[in-house]
Amino acid sequence: MSNFLRTGRKIVAIGRNYADHAKELGNAVPKEPFFFLKPTSSYISPGEGPVEIPKGVDMHHEVELGVVIGKNGRNIPQKDAEEYIAGYTLAIDLTARNVQNAVKAKGLPWSSAKGFDTFCPVGPFIPKSKIGDVTQVGLQFKVNDIVKQKGTPKDMIFSVPKLIEFVSGIMKLEEGDLLLTGTPAGVGPIVAGEKFSAKLTYPGLEGEVLSEYEFDVVDRQGGYEFKA
Numbered sequence: 242m243s244n245f246l247r248t249g250r251k252i253v254a255i256g257r258n259y260a261d262h263a264k265e266l267g268n269a270v271p272k273e274p275f276f277f278l279k280p281t282s283s284y285i286s287p288g289e290g291p292v293e294i295p296k297g298v299d300m301h302h303e304v305e306l307g308v309v310i311g312k313n314g315r316n317i318p319q320k321d322a323e324e325y326i327a328g329y330t331l332a333i334d335l336t337a338r339n340v341q342n343a344v345k346a347k348g349l350p351w352s353s354a355k356g357f358d359t360f361c362p363v364g365p366f367i368p369k370s371k372i373g374d375v376t377q378v379g380l381q382f383k384v385n386d387i388v389k390q391k392g393t394p395k396d397m398i399f400s401v402p403k404l405i406e407f408v409s410g411i412m413k414l415e416e417g418d419l420l421l422t423g424t425p426a427g428v429g430p431i432v433a434g435e436k437f438s439a440k441l442t443y444p445g446l447e448g449e450v451l452s453e454y455e456f457d458v459v460d461r462q463g464g465y466e467f468k469a
Contacts, residue, residue: 243365243366244417245309245327245330245366245417245418245419246281246284246286246363247417248416248417249281249309249310249415249416249417249418249419250281250415250417250418251278251281251415251418251419252278252279252280252281252283252284252361252418252419252421253276253278253408253412253414253418253419253420253421254276254277254278254279254305254334254355254421255274255275255276255399255404255420255421255422255423256271256275256276256277256423257270257271257275257398257423258274258397258398258399258404258422258423258424259392259396259397259398259423259424259425259426260396260398261396261425261426270398271398273399273407274399274403274404274407274408276408277350277351277352277355278352279334279355279356279360279361279421280356282356282358283355283356283357283358283359283360283361284361284362284363285358285359285361285362285363285456286362286363286364287362287364287454287455287456290359291359291456291457291458291459292335292359292360292362292431292437292456292457292458292459293357293358293359293458293459293460293461294431294432294433294458294459294460294461295337295357295461295464295465295466295467296460296461296464296465296466296467297339297466297467297468297469298337298339298340298357298467299337299338299339299430300335300336300337300338300430300431300432300458301335301336301338301428301429301430301431302333302335302382302384302389302390302428302429302430302431302437303333303334303335303336303390303424303428304331304332304333304380304381304382304390304424304425304439305332305333305334305380305421305422305423305424306329306331306332306375306378306380306394306421306422306441307329307330307331307332307363307419307420307421307422308326308329308401308404308405308419308420308422309326309327309328309329309330309366309417309418309419309420310325310326310327310414310415310416310417310418310419310420311325311326311327311328311369311416312324312325312327312416313413313414313415313416314409314413314414315409315410315413315414316409316410317405317406317409317410317414318406319400319402319403319405319406320402322401322402322405322406323369323402325405325409325414326369326401326405327366327368327369327416328366328367328368328369328371329366329367329369329371329372329375329378329441330363330364330365330366330367330419330452331363331364331367331380331439331440331441331451331452331453331454332361332362332363332364332419332421333361333362333363333382333437333439334355334360334361334421334424335355335357335359335360335361335362336354336355336360336428337353337354337355337357337360337467338354338430339467339469340353340354340467341354341355343467343469353465357461357465358461362439362454362456363419364439364441364452364453364454365452367441367451367452371443371451372443372451374444375394375401376393376394376395376397376400377393377394377395377443377444377445377448378393378394378441378442378443378444379391379392379393379440379441379442379443379444379445379446379447379448380392380393380394380425380439380440380441381439381440381441381442381446382427382437382438382439382440383437383438383439383440384429384431384435384436384437385435385436385437386438389427389428389429390424390425390426390427390428391425391427391446392425392426393445393446394422396425397422397423398423401420401422404420404422405420408420431458432458433458433459433460434458434459435458436455436456436457436458437455437456437458438453438454438455438456439452439453439454439455440452440453441453
C-alpha cells in the first residue's frame with residue numbers, strides 16, 4: 242500500500258472528531274460521525290514543491306492521522322475493522338476557511354474549500370505493524386518552528402474502528418483509499434512565506450518519530466480567486 246497515492250480512489254475526511262477542535266470553531270460536538278470528500282488531486286508529498294494558497298484564501302492547517310485502507314469492504318463491523326487497515330500516514334487537511342464559512346452560510350457544500358491543489362499534504366506510508374495501538378500515536382504541527390497543534394487519537398470522539406464501520410455502511414471503502422480521522426485543537430492560518438512542519442510519533446508525543454516533513458508556502462499563480 243506504499244503506492245496509495247496513485248491507487249486510492251478517494252479521500253474520506255471526518256469532521257469535528259476531536260471535541261476541543263469542534264468547540265474552538267464554535268461547532269456542536271457531533272452525535273455520530275460525519276464526513277466530506279477531498280479529491281486525490283489535492284495530494285502533495287514532501288519534495289514535490291510548495292503548498293499553494295489561492296488568491297484571497299485564508300488557509301488553515303489541520304494535522305491528522307490518515308488511515309490507509311488495505312482491501313475493499315462494505316458494512317464492516319467495528320470488530321473486523323483492523324483487517325481492512327493496511328497502515329497509516331501523517332496527513333494535513335488544509336482548508337480555505339473563509340471560503341468554507343461563506344458557503345456554509347449559504348447552505349452550500351464545502352468541496353471548494355477543501356479541494357484545492359496541494360491541500361492534502363501526506364507523508365510516506367507507515368505499515369500497520371509499526372503501530373500496535375493507534376490511540377497512542379502522537380501528532381504535532383508547527384508553523385515557523387512554533388507548535389500550533391499536538392494531540393493523540395485517544396482524544397477522538399469516534400474511534401478508528403467506529404469510523405470504518407460508519408463510512409463503509411454508506412459507501413464501499415476501497416484498497417488505497419485514505420481515511421482522515423480528524424484534527425486536534427489549535428488550527429489556524431498559514432500565509433505565503435511561512436514554513437510548516439508535521440510529525441507523527443509512537444508511542445505518544447515523546448515516542449519514536451515515524452514520519453516528519455516540512456513544506457514551504459507560496460501564493461498560487463492564476464486560477465481561482467475568492468472575493469468576499
